Amino acid sequence: MTHPTNAETRIEVLSFDDLSGWADDDHAEAFETFRNTCQDMPDPDWRAVCAYATSNPEPRSFFELLFRPVLIEDGADMLFTGYFEPELDGSRTRSARYRFPLYAMPQEAKASAPWFSRREILDGNRLSGRGLEIAWVDDPVELFFLQIQGSGRVNLPDGGKLRVGYAGANGHPYRSIGAELVRRGTYQAHQVSADVIKNWVRRNPAAGKELLFHNPSYVFFREVSEVPASKGPLGAMNRSVTPMRTIAVDPRFTPLGAPVWIEKDGREPLRRLMIAQDTGSAIKGAQRADIFFGTGDQAGRAAGKLKDPGRMIVLLPIQRAYAMAPEGAL
Template sequence: MPGPAESETQISVLSFDDLDGWAQDDHAAAFETFRNTCLDMDDPDWQTMCAYATSEPDPKAFFELFFRPVLIEDGTPALFTGYFEPELDGARQRSARFRYPLYAMPPEAKGTDLWYSRRQIVDGGVLEGRGLEIAWVDDPVELFFLQVQGSGRVNLADGDKLRVGYAGANGHTYRSIGMELVRRGTYEPHQVSADVIKNWVRRNPAAGRELLFHNPSYVFFREVSDVPADKGPLGAMNRSVTPMRTIAVDPAHVPLGAPVWIEKDGEDPLRRLMIAQDTGSAIKGAQRADVFFGTGDAAGRAAGRLKDPGRMIVLLPIQRAYAMAPDSPL
């Protein structure tokens, strides 16, 4: 159950009339995404409604009957960013072209809070010769961003495709290399995107390599090629995520599987019911969400441009909502 992570957390129960654009959304699309993971939720607060969701109720009425919108604020302004499933070129065996490894999770790293840093793993060779390589790719910059996204596809040289998902990390705090470029004065905040960062790293090979080490976090992968090609990658709930209906959240504030109403402002406002089916090392806070855009370059460009304010409202079971904010009117 999400609760006040810090003393300044404010919780307010709203009505559906308070949600800008609620009546105009495609509730059926959100409902289908919700059902994809709802039955995996073990909490008794969710079990009754998840069972009822299998009886084909009217989607909009379903959400309005079982839930109440809850605004959770922790003093940090809302921020929406995007993520996607990248596609890389690679091979099962190392070669002159494919020489950058995707590693499986080392067994000893699973039991520690803090393992070797990115620099120690890449430059120190601590994983070499252990048979942990899942595949080899040809671009260290794309590999870095694959780790940021947490999942992706590798187009193998023999024509096959390999899908990988998040298996764990080394425990180091994620540090944004985009923010580091802003701190150095290389770019203004509004200029930074994934493509801008990639191009800068490639134009400045030595300095770019050092910039990647600014982020000590390192992600390990697992092969998930049994996921059908027409489905999205596996999220934190071990189910396929859905483009433009799945968000990554901070589970300290938002329970995984919960519907979340998004009011994203900016150049292209978005009013939509999303489902919290994923997490991310950079997604921290009650008003922080990462929108899943899909697979491939076009999705990557769209996701990379998203960095907007707004607000997000979690839909929680009625009893839980009022238990969190007992002073709210019934």
């Protein structure tokens, strides 16, 4: 974890009594999610707490004994959003129905940042015919949203499923097409959701294609079908993520694998211990998190509605937490 140079970055060590609703959570569920990735954390202090986790301690006591809550702020307001694993219809071979490709990442894109934009990649046919196609799907709009989510499952004609995960991107910044529709006056902010955007693009094919080009970021995939269908997709730690217990964070501020207490406000408040097991191109800042809702359309609808304030507090091993605290703050 490396903190960007920012004069507004503020760090405060809290107590568990400062966490709203802490005593009411299912700490055992969070503990099992934490153990799924803690063995992959390389630093000695994390290895020590992970070793203790293998002794099957009482979950709430485990967190309270070995961690301290740390509030990290960078001057920006907290924003919670949601993500999910989409399901698309597709095929491993191209046909009249399945003609929109999911691409693996070309070597030159790995070596150059930024690489070509979304428009340059698609209008310029820069990847076609190179054997980079993992699969073809039947809907370019769903493919666009698959790229935003970063992983998904493709339902194949023979009843099988192909799972794909994030392999990298072209290095261009993510730009929200929902925010662009609001800027144009097409919708008001509270009206925008993934379904609203999809329907608008489909009703307006030419203008919709141009709207998708507003986001220059382009995501490449890799096949991860070795992950059982019963488990969640792979996150940034190359382990399956857990619905409503995994969040995507900015690893410059929050270590991947760390427990994170979230206090999400809004219409449906949520107080829950999550585990930072994923990242996302739109997840930037100390107070920014994306909550994983699961797989399929129902999870997608719930995730698409989420855009709430609140705060998030990272749980760090005690020595690390106090070492981060400003001098004189303890």
